[in-house]
Amino acid sequence: MAVTMKRRTQFTLYTAANGQSQLAQLSELLDSAHLDVRLAAGESMALVYELGRVHNDDFHQESTPQLADKLRQLATDSHKYRAKKDRKQQRSSFRDILHYVEEGDPPDxxxxxxxxxxxxxxxxxxxxxxxxxxxxxxxxxxxxxxxxxxxxxxxxxxxxxxxxxxxxxxxxxxxxxxxxAAFKARTISRSKNRDKRSAVMTC
Known part of the structure:
Protein backbone atom coordinates (compact mmCIF):
# COMPACT_ATOMS: atom_id res chain seq x y z
CA MET A 1 0.00 0.00 0.00
CA ALA A 2 2.86 2.38 0.85
CA VAL A 3 4.45 1.70 -2.54
CA THR A 4 1.13 2.37 -4.26
CA MET A 5 0.75 5.69 -2.43
CA LYS A 6 4.33 6.67 -3.29
CA ARG A 7 3.79 5.95 -6.98
CA ARG A 8 0.53 7.87 -6.93
CA THR A 9 2.30 10.86 -5.37
CA GLN A 10 5.07 10.71 -7.98
CA PHE A 11 2.50 10.54 -10.78
CA THR A 12 0.62 13.50 -9.29
CA LEU A 13 3.80 15.58 -9.18
CA TYR A 14 4.62 14.61 -12.77
CA THR A 15 1.14 15.62 -13.91
CA ALA A 16 1.36 18.97 -12.13
CA ALA A 17 4.64 19.71 -13.91
CA ASN A 18 3.66 18.42 -17.37
CA GLY A 19 -0.06 19.09 -17.46
CA GLN A 20 0.04 21.58 -20.32
CA SER A 21 1.60 19.15 -22.81
CA GLN A 22 -0.66 16.34 -21.62
CA LEU A 23 -3.78 18.46 -22.10
CA ALA A 24 -2.64 19.56 -25.56
CA GLN A 25 -2.14 15.98 -26.71
CA LEU A 26 -5.45 14.83 -25.25
CA SER A 27 -7.28 17.79 -26.79
CA GLU A 28 -6.36 16.56 -30.27
CA LEU A 29 -8.01 13.21 -29.51
CA LEU A 30 -11.34 14.93 -28.81
CA ASP A 31 -11.74 15.25 -32.60
CA SER A 32 -11.47 11.50 -33.14
CA ALA A 33 -14.18 9.82 -35.20
CA HIS A 34 -14.43 7.07 -32.57
CA LEU A 35 -16.62 7.59 -29.51
CA ASP A 36 -14.44 5.44 -27.23
CA VAL A 37 -11.39 7.56 -28.06
CA ARG A 38 -13.26 10.84 -27.41
CA LEU A 39 -14.60 9.58 -24.08
CA ALA A 40 -11.22 8.23 -22.96
CA ALA A 41 -9.54 11.53 -23.89
CA GLY A 42 -12.17 13.59 -22.05
CA GLU A 43 -12.00 11.53 -18.87
CA SER A 44 -8.20 11.57 -19.00
CA MET A 45 -8.28 15.38 -19.22
CA ALA A 46 -10.51 15.50 -16.14
CA LEU A 47 -8.02 13.21 -14.40
CA VAL A 48 -5.11 15.51 -15.35
CA TYR A 49 -6.99 18.47 -13.85
CA GLU A 50 -7.83 16.48 -10.72
CA LEU A 51 -4.22 15.46 -10.09
CA GLY A 52 -2.92 18.93 -10.95
CA ARG A 53 -5.32 20.59 -8.52
CA VAL A 54 -3.96 18.46 -5.67
CA HIS A 55 -0.97 20.83 -5.63
CA ASN A 56 -2.53 23.95 -7.15
CA ASP A 57 -6.21 24.90 -6.98
CA ASP A 58 -5.71 27.12 -10.03
CA PHE A 59 -4.02 24.40 -12.11
CA HIS A 60 -3.86 25.67 -15.73
CA GLN A 61 -6.71 28.09 -15.07
CA GLU A 62 -5.56 30.25 -17.99
CA SER A 63 -6.22 27.49 -20.54
CA THR A 64 -9.54 26.36 -19.06
CA PRO A 65 -11.86 28.67 -21.11
CA GLN A 66 -10.59 27.35 -24.45
CA LEU A 67 -10.83 23.76 -23.29
CA ALA A 68 -14.29 24.37 -21.82
CA ASP A 69 -15.54 25.60 -25.21
CA LYS A 70 -14.43 22.35 -26.82
CA LEU A 71 -15.96 20.24 -24.06
CA ARG A 72 -19.21 22.22 -24.30
CA GLN A 73 -19.46 21.44 -28.02
CA LEU A 74 -19.17 17.73 -27.27
CA ALA A 75 -21.64 18.01 -24.38
CA THR A 76 -24.27 19.52 -26.72
CA ASP A 77 -23.38 17.63 -29.92
CA SER A 78 -26.47 17.00 -32.07
CA HIS A 79 -24.83 15.81 -35.29
CA LYS A 80 -27.22 13.39 -36.97
CA TYR A 81 -24.43 11.34 -38.51
CA ARG A 82 -23.64 10.00 -35.04
CA ALA A 83 -25.79 7.17 -33.73
CA LYS A 84 -28.47 8.33 -31.28
CA LYS A 85 -27.09 6.08 -28.53
CA ASP A 86 -23.57 7.45 -29.07
CA ARG A 87 -24.80 11.07 -28.95
CA LYS A 88 -26.62 10.41 -25.69
CA GLN A 89 -23.60 8.75 -24.07
CA GLN A 90 -21.25 11.48 -25.30
CA ARG A 91 -23.43 14.34 -24.07
CA SER A 92 -23.88 12.75 -20.65
CA SER A 93 -20.17 12.03 -20.17
CA PHE A 94 -18.92 15.39 -21.39
CA ARG A 95 -21.44 17.30 -19.25
CA ASP A 96 -19.83 15.70 -16.20
CA ILE A 97 -16.32 16.42 -17.51
CA LEU A 98 -17.21 20.04 -18.29
CA HIS A 99 -18.70 20.59 -14.83
CA TYR A 100 -15.52 19.30 -13.23
CA VAL A 101 -13.12 21.33 -15.38
CA GLU A 102 -15.12 24.56 -14.95
CA GLU A 103 -16.56 24.25 -11.45
CA GLY A 104 -14.58 21.47 -9.78
CA ASP A 105 -17.67 19.25 -9.38
CA PRO A 106 -16.35 15.66 -9.01
CA PRO A 107 -18.22 12.54 -10.12
CA ASP A 108 -21.03 11.48 -7.81
CA ALA A 181 -17.23 19.43 3.51
CA ALA A 182 -13.75 19.39 1.96
CA PHE A 183 -15.19 19.80 -1.54
CA LYS A 184 -17.33 22.73 -0.41
CA ALA A 185 -14.28 24.43 1.12
CA ARG A 186 -12.27 23.96 -2.10
CA THR A 187 -15.13 25.37 -4.18
CA ILE A 188 -15.41 28.47 -1.97
CA SER A 189 -11.64 29.00 -2.08
CA ARG A 190 -11.58 28.63 -5.87
CA SER A 191 -14.48 31.08 -6.22
CA LYS A 192 -12.71 33.66 -4.07
CA ASN A 193 -9.53 33.33 -6.13
CA ARG A 194 -11.51 33.85 -9.35
CA ASP A 195 -13.16 36.94 -7.85
CA LYS A 196 -9.74 38.33 -6.89
CA ARG A 197 -8.39 37.80 -10.39
CA SER A 198 -11.46 39.45 -11.90
CA ALA A 199 -11.04 42.45 -9.59
CA VAL A 200 -7.40 42.84 -10.58
CA MET A 201 -8.24 42.67 -14.28
CA THR A 202 -11.01 45.24 -13.84
CA CYS A 203 -8.68 47.65 -12.08
Missing part, protein backbone atom coordinates in the same frame (compact mmCIF):
# COMPACT_ATOMS: atom_id res chain seq x y z
CA UNK A 109 -21.61 7.81 -8.57
CA UNK A 110 -22.72 5.21 -6.05
CA UNK A 111 -22.18 1.51 -6.68
CA UNK A 112 -24.24 -0.72 -4.41
CA UNK A 113 -23.25 -4.32 -3.78
CA UNK A 114 -24.87 -6.45 -1.12
CA UNK A 115 -25.29 -4.31 1.99
CA UNK A 116 -22.46 -1.98 1.03
CA UNK A 117 -21.89 1.00 -1.21
CA UNK A 118 -18.81 2.19 -3.10
CA UNK A 119 -18.66 5.95 -3.74
CA UNK A 120 -16.93 6.93 -6.97
CA UNK A 121 -16.34 10.53 -5.91
CA UNK A 122 -13.20 11.32 -7.91
CA UNK A 123 -12.03 10.78 -11.47
CA UNK A 124 -9.14 8.68 -10.22
CA UNK A 125 -11.51 6.36 -8.36
CA UNK A 126 -13.89 6.18 -11.34
CA UNK A 127 -11.08 5.24 -13.76
CA UNK A 128 -9.89 2.57 -11.31
CA UNK A 129 -13.40 1.13 -11.10
CA UNK A 130 -13.89 1.16 -14.89
CA UNK A 131 -10.58 -0.66 -15.39
CA UNK A 132 -11.52 -3.38 -12.90
CA UNK A 133 -14.95 -3.76 -14.53
CA UNK A 134 -13.34 -4.37 -17.91
CA UNK A 135 -11.28 -7.20 -16.43
CA UNK A 136 -13.74 -8.72 -13.95
CA UNK A 137 -16.97 -8.12 -15.87
CA UNK A 138 -20.10 -9.42 -14.15
CA UNK A 139 -18.00 -10.69 -11.23
CA UNK A 140 -17.08 -7.17 -10.10
CA UNK A 141 -19.61 -7.03 -7.25
CA UNK A 142 -18.47 -10.39 -5.92
CA UNK A 143 -14.86 -9.20 -5.87
CA UNK A 144 -15.88 -5.97 -4.11
CA UNK A 145 -17.51 -8.13 -1.45
CA UNK A 146 -15.00 -10.97 -1.08
CA UNK A 147 -11.62 -9.99 -2.62
CA UNK A 148 -9.38 -8.47 0.07
CA UNK A 149 -7.03 -6.90 -2.50
CA UNK A 150 -9.87 -5.19 -4.36
CA UNK A 151 -11.39 -4.02 -1.07
CA UNK A 152 -8.01 -2.62 -0.04
CA UNK A 153 -7.58 -0.73 -3.32
CA UNK A 154 -11.02 0.85 -2.99
CA UNK A 155 -10.54 1.45 0.76
CA UNK A 156 -13.59 -0.59 1.70
CA UNK A 157 -12.00 -2.01 4.83
CA UNK A 158 -12.40 -5.56 6.07
CA UNK A 159 -15.16 -7.77 4.78
CA UNK A 160 -18.43 -6.92 6.46
CA UNK A 161 -20.22 -9.34 8.75
CA UNK A 162 -23.84 -8.81 9.87
CA UNK A 163 -22.62 -7.93 13.38
CA UNK A 164 -20.49 -4.93 12.41
CA UNK A 165 -22.52 -3.73 9.40
CA UNK A 166 -24.16 -0.92 11.39
CA UNK A 167 -20.80 0.43 12.58
CA UNK A 168 -19.39 0.22 9.04
CA UNK A 169 -22.38 2.10 7.62
CA UNK A 170 -21.89 4.91 10.13
CA UNK A 171 -18.17 5.12 9.28
CA UNK A 172 -18.93 5.39 5.55
CA UNK A 173 -21.45 8.17 6.24
CA UNK A 174 -18.92 10.12 8.28
CA UNK A 175 -16.32 9.77 5.49
CA UNK A 176 -18.86 10.98 2.91
CA UNK A 177 -19.74 14.02 5.03
CA UNK A 178 -16.05 14.86 5.47
CA UNK A 179 -15.46 14.61 1.71
CA UNK A 180 -18.48 16.81 1.04
Missing amino acids: IQVRFGQEMLALDSWCRKKQYDAFCQVLGSGMNLHLTENDLVRDIFELGERISPLNFAAHKQSKLERHLMNA
Whole structure:
Protein backbone atom coordinates (compact mmCIF):
# COMPACT_ATOMS: atom_id res chain seq x y z
CA MET A 1 0.00 0.00 0.00
CA ALA A 2 2.86 2.38 0.85
CA VAL A 3 4.45 1.70 -2.54
CA THR A 4 1.13 2.37 -4.26
CA MET A 5 0.75 5.69 -2.43
CA LYS A 6 4.33 6.67 -3.29
CA ARG A 7 3.79 5.95 -6.98
CA ARG A 8 0.53 7.87 -6.93
CA THR A 9 2.30 10.86 -5.37
CA GLN A 10 5.07 10.71 -7.98
CA PHE A 11 2.50 10.54 -10.78
CA THR A 12 0.62 13.50 -9.29
CA LEU A 13 3.80 15.58 -9.18
CA TYR A 14 4.62 14.61 -12.77
CA THR A 15 1.14 15.62 -13.91
CA ALA A 16 1.36 18.97 -12.13
CA ALA A 17 4.64 19.71 -13.91
CA ASN A 18 3.66 18.42 -17.37
CA GLY A 19 -0.06 19.09 -17.46
CA GLN A 20 0.04 21.58 -20.32
CA SER A 21 1.60 19.15 -22.81
CA GLN A 22 -0.66 16.34 -21.62
CA LEU A 23 -3.78 18.46 -22.10
CA ALA A 24 -2.64 19.56 -25.56
CA GLN A 25 -2.14 15.98 -26.71
CA LEU A 26 -5.45 14.83 -25.25
CA SER A 27 -7.28 17.79 -26.79
CA GLU A 28 -6.36 16.56 -30.27
CA LEU A 29 -8.01 13.21 -29.51
CA LEU A 30 -11.34 14.93 -28.81
CA ASP A 31 -11.74 15.25 -32.60
CA SER A 32 -11.47 11.50 -33.14
CA ALA A 33 -14.18 9.82 -35.20
CA HIS A 34 -14.43 7.07 -32.57
CA LEU A 35 -16.62 7.59 -29.51
CA ASP A 36 -14.44 5.44 -27.23
CA VAL A 37 -11.39 7.56 -28.06
CA ARG A 38 -13.26 10.84 -27.41
CA LEU A 39 -14.60 9.58 -24.08
CA ALA A 40 -11.22 8.23 -22.96
CA ALA A 41 -9.54 11.53 -23.89
CA GLY A 42 -12.17 13.59 -22.05
CA GLU A 43 -12.00 11.53 -18.87
CA SER A 44 -8.20 11.57 -19.00
CA MET A 45 -8.28 15.38 -19.22
CA ALA A 46 -10.51 15.50 -16.14
CA LEU A 47 -8.02 13.21 -14.40
CA VAL A 48 -5.11 15.51 -15.35
CA TYR A 49 -6.99 18.47 -13.85
CA GLU A 50 -7.83 16.48 -10.72
CA LEU A 51 -4.22 15.46 -10.09
CA GLY A 52 -2.92 18.93 -10.95
CA ARG A 53 -5.32 20.59 -8.52
CA VAL A 54 -3.96 18.46 -5.67
CA HIS A 55 -0.97 20.83 -5.63
CA ASN A 56 -2.53 23.95 -7.15
CA ASP A 57 -6.21 24.90 -6.98
CA ASP A 58 -5.71 27.12 -10.03
CA PHE A 59 -4.02 24.40 -12.11
CA HIS A 60 -3.86 25.67 -15.73
CA GLN A 61 -6.71 28.09 -15.07
CA GLU A 62 -5.56 30.25 -17.99
CA SER A 63 -6.22 27.49 -20.54
CA THR A 64 -9.54 26.36 -19.06
CA PRO A 65 -11.86 28.67 -21.11
CA GLN A 66 -10.59 27.35 -24.45
CA LEU A 67 -10.83 23.76 -23.29
CA ALA A 68 -14.29 24.37 -21.82
CA ASP A 69 -15.54 25.60 -25.21
CA LYS A 70 -14.43 22.35 -26.82
CA LEU A 71 -15.96 20.24 -24.06
CA ARG A 72 -19.21 22.22 -24.30
CA GLN A 73 -19.46 21.44 -28.02
CA LEU A 74 -19.17 17.73 -27.27
CA ALA A 75 -21.64 18.01 -24.38
CA THR A 76 -24.27 19.52 -26.72
CA ASP A 77 -23.38 17.63 -29.92
CA SER A 78 -26.47 17.00 -32.07
CA HIS A 79 -24.83 15.81 -35.29
CA LYS A 80 -27.22 13.39 -36.97
CA TYR A 81 -24.43 11.34 -38.51
CA ARG A 82 -23.64 10.00 -35.04
CA ALA A 83 -25.79 7.17 -33.73
CA LYS A 84 -28.47 8.33 -31.28
CA LYS A 85 -27.09 6.08 -28.53
CA ASP A 86 -23.57 7.45 -29.07
CA ARG A 87 -24.80 11.07 -28.95
CA LYS A 88 -26.62 10.41 -25.69
CA GLN A 89 -23.60 8.75 -24.07
CA GLN A 90 -21.25 11.48 -25.30
CA ARG A 91 -23.43 14.34 -24.07
CA SER A 92 -23.88 12.75 -20.65
CA SER A 93 -20.17 12.03 -20.17
CA PHE A 94 -18.92 15.39 -21.39
CA ARG A 95 -21.44 17.30 -19.25
CA ASP A 96 -19.83 15.70 -16.20
CA ILE A 97 -16.32 16.42 -17.51
CA LEU A 98 -17.21 20.04 -18.29
CA HIS A 99 -18.70 20.59 -14.83
CA TYR A 100 -15.52 19.30 -13.23
CA VAL A 101 -13.12 21.33 -15.38
CA GLU A 102 -15.12 24.56 -14.95
CA GLU A 103 -16.56 24.25 -11.45
CA GLY A 104 -14.58 21.47 -9.78
CA ASP A 105 -17.67 19.25 -9.38
CA PRO A 106 -16.35 15.66 -9.01
CA PRO A 107 -18.22 12.54 -10.12
CA ASP A 108 -21.03 11.48 -7.81
CA ILE A 109 -21.61 7.81 -8.57
CA GLN A 110 -22.72 5.21 -6.05
CA VAL A 111 -22.18 1.51 -6.68
CA ARG A 112 -24.24 -0.72 -4.41
CA PHE A 113 -23.25 -4.32 -3.78
CA GLY A 114 -24.87 -6.45 -1.12
CA GLN A 115 -25.29 -4.31 1.99
CA GLU A 116 -22.46 -1.98 1.03
CA MET A 117 -21.89 1.00 -1.21
CA LEU A 118 -18.81 2.19 -3.10
CA ALA A 119 -18.66 5.95 -3.74
CA LEU A 120 -16.93 6.93 -6.97
CA ASP A 121 -16.34 10.53 -5.91
CA SER A 122 -13.20 11.32 -7.91
CA TRP A 123 -12.03 10.78 -11.47
CA CYS A 124 -9.14 8.68 -10.22
CA ARG A 125 -11.51 6.36 -8.36
CA LYS A 126 -13.89 6.18 -11.34
CA LYS A 127 -11.08 5.24 -13.76
CA GLN A 128 -9.89 2.57 -11.31
CA TYR A 129 -13.40 1.13 -11.10
CA ASP A 130 -13.89 1.16 -14.89
CA ALA A 131 -10.58 -0.66 -15.39
CA PHE A 132 -11.52 -3.38 -12.90
CA CYS A 133 -14.95 -3.76 -14.53
CA GLN A 134 -13.34 -4.37 -17.91
CA VAL A 135 -11.28 -7.20 -16.43
CA LEU A 136 -13.74 -8.72 -13.95
CA GLY A 137 -16.97 -8.12 -15.87
CA SER A 138 -20.10 -9.42 -14.15
CA GLY A 139 -18.00 -10.69 -11.23
CA MET A 140 -17.08 -7.17 -10.10
CA ASN A 141 -19.61 -7.03 -7.25
CA LEU A 142 -18.47 -10.39 -5.92
CA HIS A 143 -14.86 -9.20 -5.87
CA LEU A 144 -15.88 -5.97 -4.11
CA THR A 145 -17.51 -8.13 -1.45
CA GLU A 146 -15.00 -10.97 -1.08
CA ASN A 147 -11.62 -9.99 -2.62
CA ASP A 148 -9.38 -8.47 0.07
CA LEU A 149 -7.03 -6.90 -2.50
CA VAL A 150 -9.87 -5.19 -4.36
CA ARG A 151 -11.39 -4.02 -1.07
CA ASP A 152 -8.01 -2.62 -0.04
CA ILE A 153 -7.58 -0.73 -3.32
CA PHE A 154 -11.02 0.85 -2.99
CA GLU A 155 -10.54 1.45 0.76
CA LEU A 156 -13.59 -0.59 1.70
CA GLY A 157 -12.00 -2.01 4.83
CA GLU A 158 -12.40 -5.56 6.07
CA ARG A 159 -15.16 -7.77 4.78
CA ILE A 160 -18.43 -6.92 6.46
CA SER A 161 -20.22 -9.34 8.75
CA PRO A 162 -23.84 -8.81 9.87
CA LEU A 163 -22.62 -7.93 13.38
CA ASN A 164 -20.49 -4.93 12.41
CA PHE A 165 -22.52 -3.73 9.40
CA ALA A 166 -24.16 -0.92 11.39
CA ALA A 167 -20.80 0.43 12.58
CA HIS A 168 -19.39 0.22 9.04
CA LYS A 169 -22.38 2.10 7.62
CA GLN A 170 -21.89 4.91 10.13
CA SER A 171 -18.17 5.12 9.28
CA LYS A 172 -18.93 5.39 5.55
CA LEU A 173 -21.45 8.17 6.24
CA GLU A 174 -18.92 10.12 8.28
CA ARG A 175 -16.32 9.77 5.49
CA HIS A 176 -18.86 10.98 2.91
CA LEU A 177 -19.74 14.02 5.03
CA MET A 178 -16.05 14.86 5.47
CA ASN A 179 -15.46 14.61 1.71
CA ALA A 180 -18.48 16.81 1.04
CA ALA A 181 -17.23 19.43 3.51
CA ALA A 182 -13.75 19.39 1.96
CA PHE A 183 -15.19 19.80 -1.54
CA LYS A 184 -17.33 22.73 -0.41
CA ALA A 185 -14.28 24.43 1.12
CA ARG A 186 -12.27 23.96 -2.10
CA THR A 187 -15.13 25.37 -4.18
CA ILE A 188 -15.41 28.47 -1.97
CA SER A 189 -11.64 29.00 -2.08
CA ARG A 190 -11.58 28.63 -5.87
CA SER A 191 -14.48 31.08 -6.22
CA LYS A 192 -12.71 33.66 -4.07
CA ASN A 193 -9.53 33.33 -6.13
CA ARG A 194 -11.51 33.85 -9.35
CA ASP A 195 -13.16 36.94 -7.85
CA LYS A 196 -9.74 38.33 -6.89
CA ARG A 197 -8.39 37.80 -10.39
CA SER A 198 -11.46 39.45 -11.90
CA ALA A 199 -11.04 42.45 -9.59
CA VAL A 200 -7.40 42.84 -10.58
CA MET A 201 -8.24 42.67 -14.28
CA THR A 202 -11.01 45.24 -13.84
CA CYS A 203 -8.68 47.65 -12.08
